[in-house]
Amino acid sequence: MKRFISIFWILICTLSVFQNGHVSAGKCIICKFGSILTPLNSSITTKLNTDKPLKSRHSMTLSLENSISVKASLDHYTEKHLPTSSKPDEEHIKSSSPRTSVADLSPDDKESFVLVFTSMYGHLTDPIPTDMVINLVGVLACSPKLFSTLTQPCLNSALSILAVNQCALHQVPPKESGLFLKGLLSLSPGVLNSIPKSSFVSILGMVSSTEFFNEIPQSSTMNLITALSMSKSSVNCLPLQTLLSLLSFIASKTHTEFMMKLPPSTHFGFLDGLLDTLDDSSPFLVNTIPTSVLVTILSPAMTSRMLSVLPISSFDSLVSVLGSSQALSKDLPVSNFISMINILITSPKILGSLNPNNVAKMLSTVATCPSIFDSLPSNLMHQLFESITVYLPSSLACITANEYSILFGKKN
Secondary structure, X not given: OHHHHHHHHHHHHHHHHHOOOOOOOOOOHHHHHOOOOOOOOEEEXXXXXXXXXXXXXXXXXXXXXXXXXXXXXXXXXXXXXXXXXXXXXXXXXXXXXXXXXXXXXXXXXXXXXXXXXXXXXXXOOOOOOHHHHHHHHHHHHOOOOHHHHOOHHHHHHHHHHHHOOHHHHOOOOHHHHHHHHHHHHOOOHHHHHOOOHHHHHHHHOOOOOHHHHHHOOHHHHHHHHHHHHOOHHHHHHOOHHHHHHHHHHHHOOOOOOOHHHOXXXXXXXHHHHHXXXXXXXXXXXXXXXXXXXXXXXXXXXXXXXXXXXXOHHHHHHHHHHHXXXXXXXXXXXXXXXXXXXXXXXXXXXXXXXXXXXXXXXXXXXXHOOHHHHOXXXXXXXXXXXXXXXHHOHHHHHHOOHHHHHHHHOOOO
């Protein structure tokens, strides 16, 4: 544990140097102060050639107890390349005391901590100590506004560090995890979408209950949904508990209260990602997510008005999902199926663009669910048969003779 704390305080000491505005011009800050910012049970040695031009390379070796050694080759930086501060050197060194919590650091020091941490990460042991991961999350959690001050590359680096240290990340206290995620999701959808997908979905894995979404501003949840709508792969890769939590939260709100507030492109983009995810994992996911949740989310999208403008890829996935789950199909209002069949009858382009196997799956589900079939008008099924015969005849070859007879024969 001491060696872990030593590494952490080396970073804290380094960030205090980075904030110092009283360094003599032209000299590398790390080289100048490395000898006096030496934590307990550690030593810092630097090799410096003062004749080299600015931003030349020097090597740094951090030797900690128990024979841990971290070697780094870093640029020489003078104070003009770094943030300035009015604090004297003594205050910076004092602020690096082990008695000082990361929450007590100034906003500038917190920003510098993240900058130094991300820049030195490649030179630290792998995996990095759990305490360092917890401290990085803690710095961001106690200062939500810090997220918006970081550059996109720095933010991406910080999140990548956390994403690849999952074991340590799961040891972060729940309260700090919630504050950290709240700060992250306060960022604009464009910034969230610019985070590497693997890091983004990994970090979102920290969400494990609907309560999280109840505790953050609704605007933050909308930022997340908008970011997900911009990347189908992000929805595909969401951890199961995160997806369940998000969908359960959406289902707990009325359609007009939440989803209708989203721009149409965001609404359709999110539905496209969700339907593709359900279809891709079929029939596992569609039968794992509570049916009531899926019905609440999908039913408003299955009106004639919505279906007529739904992207064909989404329409195809929806047809496939309905064919994969009798439980879902049974619980949907029959009016949803009537609307879908009417669209297939009146829109040859949509019908002809669908996967024949997906249409066959849906027809089989309708045929084997009397509660659905018995509520469909006979003339509607006859018109559907005529349209399929002309524009997608191959789908009829994929259903059994008995299903064919039930669907398109005369009802008793």
